[in-house]
Amino acid sequence: MALKDITLGQYFPGNTPIHRLDPRTKILLTLYYIVALFTAEFLLTYALMFLALASGIAISKVGAKTILRGMKPVVLIVVITALLNLFYTPGTPILSFWIFTLTVEGIWAAFFMTVRILMLITGTFLLTYTTSPILLTDGIESLLGPLKKVRVPVHELAMMMSIALRFIPTLIEETDKIMSAQKARGADFETGNLFQKARALVPLLVPLFISAFRRADELAVAMECRCYHGGEGRTRMRQLKYTRADWAVIVLGLLGCIAITVMGHFGL
Amino acid sequence: MSGPIIEAQDLRFTYTNAEGVTPIVLDGVSLDIEEGSFVAVLGHNGSGKSTLAKHLNAILLPTGGKVYVAGMDTADQQKLLSIRSTVGMVFQNPDNQIVANVVEEDVAFAPENLGVPSEEIRRRVDEALAMVGMSQYATHAPHLLSGGQKQRVAIAGVIAMRPRCVVLDEPTAMLDPIGRKEVLGTIARLNREYGTTVVLITHHMDEAAQADRLVVMSKGHVIADGPPRTVFQDVEGLKAVGLTVPETTQLLWQLRQAGCDVPLDALSDEECAQVLSDFLTA
DSSP, X not given: OOGGGOOSSOOOOOOSHHHHSOHHHHHHHHHHHHHHHHHOXXXXXXXXXXXXHHHHHHHHTOOHHHHHHHHGGGHHHHHHHHHHHHHHXXXXXXXXXXXXXXXXHHHHHHHHHHHHHHHHHHHHHHHHXXXXXXXXXXXXXXXXXXXGGGTOOXXXXXXXXXXXXXXXXXXXXXXXXHHHHHHHXXXXXXXSOHHHHHHHTHHHHHHHHHHHHHHHHHHHHHHXXXXXXXXXXXXXXXXXXXXXXXXXXXXXXXXXXXXXXXXXXXXX | OOSEEEEEEEEEEEOXXXXXXXXXXXXXEEEEEETTOEEEEEEOXXXXXXXXXXXXXXXXXXXXXXXXXXXXXXXXXXXXXXXHHXXXXXXXXXXXXXXXXXXXXXXXXXXXXXXOOHHHHHXXXXXXXXXXXXXXXXXXXXXXXXXXXXXXXXXXXXXXXXXXXXXXXXXXXXXXXXXXXXXXXXXXXXXXXHOOEEEEEESOHHHHTTSSEEEEEETTXXXXXXXXXXXXTOHHHHHHTTOOOOHHHHHHHHHHHTTOOOOXXXXXXXXXXXXXXXXXXX
């Protein structure tokens, strides 16, 4: 098991127009996109959505291969959803055997559900592929800013997110180290059934948790030494700024989202 | 050098541990640290040196006595931020001090907390990274750096606050020899070129020998205080509290034990060689 291969919300640095957009613009755009995707009804609207997505991918230069590779973990979910839709949608039956009935409506439903899930995942991937985690957290903090008025600890949540992201590689490294240490003492992580494997993780998780708590304690002291006292009166080195391109994209995206919803309403 | 930046007066610290025992960690420590000086605090594990360090920027508050930082009482909650921005602190493990996943974002953390305007933060970050020689790594991810580099980033993160004093609590304990050299070089430069007061907590004799002044602690007391070459002459005294002396002093001391009349105050290899050659030609 190569733990170092695990990536979360992988980011591909680049300097395309999509990379340069303000993270808030991209988050808003992704939200419009998700809403539009669920209100889209039929071929025309889906084709338009697909066109938007494809041009986004093309501009971002992420590459179709990377996108397809990202799909791997969700294939199973997509297949199961498609099969359920295929056989359990009531309508005009075409084929029937044992407890399964294939209907015309089912084929359409399965097709659209598959397209919908795949496009949903691709769209959100495009966001994380083109936005660095730190900008993403900054963007979320800024977008959720108004919630501070109703006492939602927005700054604290964003801080927790960015510290979690910072410590993922450190903890992965540590896991590798503990695994080697336990293997050297005869621990077996590879063989056995599911339950035996789960039990084998105990000598890995206990030291990992203890060390994570110790790290958290030291980090808290180090943060206090650097005058951290919550979000109040805090400034940022990098300030997010909407450019003219951002406004254009936000307005166009919103119009597109409304158009798709209206078209969906008329069954297009 | 002008007046003490840190004054500890009859500092005492005790706490009650899980077994209900109350060990006395610091027992009446009085210490003035002059602005612009380079002070090393030497002591064995459990001598109270790290506890002393934590009192210097109000991470711990004394149970008896007082600590003043630039005239401010560390027990004064109102002055907490000014105290902590005057005395910066660097710890042992660089991994547990770095907050952000980009080097420059991490260095910006302290000035951001202090509410410094954006352009000024940018300037301070560039300056701090240049001071520790890490400018070319500004946009790197910290977890890909070596131990010595990470510790230099941690030092930059502290000096971006523009502190008048930096306390380093065994900053080289987790580093390989190359990393140690990098960090010690950075610390020495910080003191000599930028005039920052440095308090280096350590148990390495050769690190302590680089300071202007050496404070030796044992069992919560200061047992010796003076220039390193004077302090190290008390070889028996240091051995009695479980500390060794630098190899040069050790060699000269053994020669004296054997009846040779050599002085003990040669610390560097060159000085020691000179003393030996003088002795042999005399």
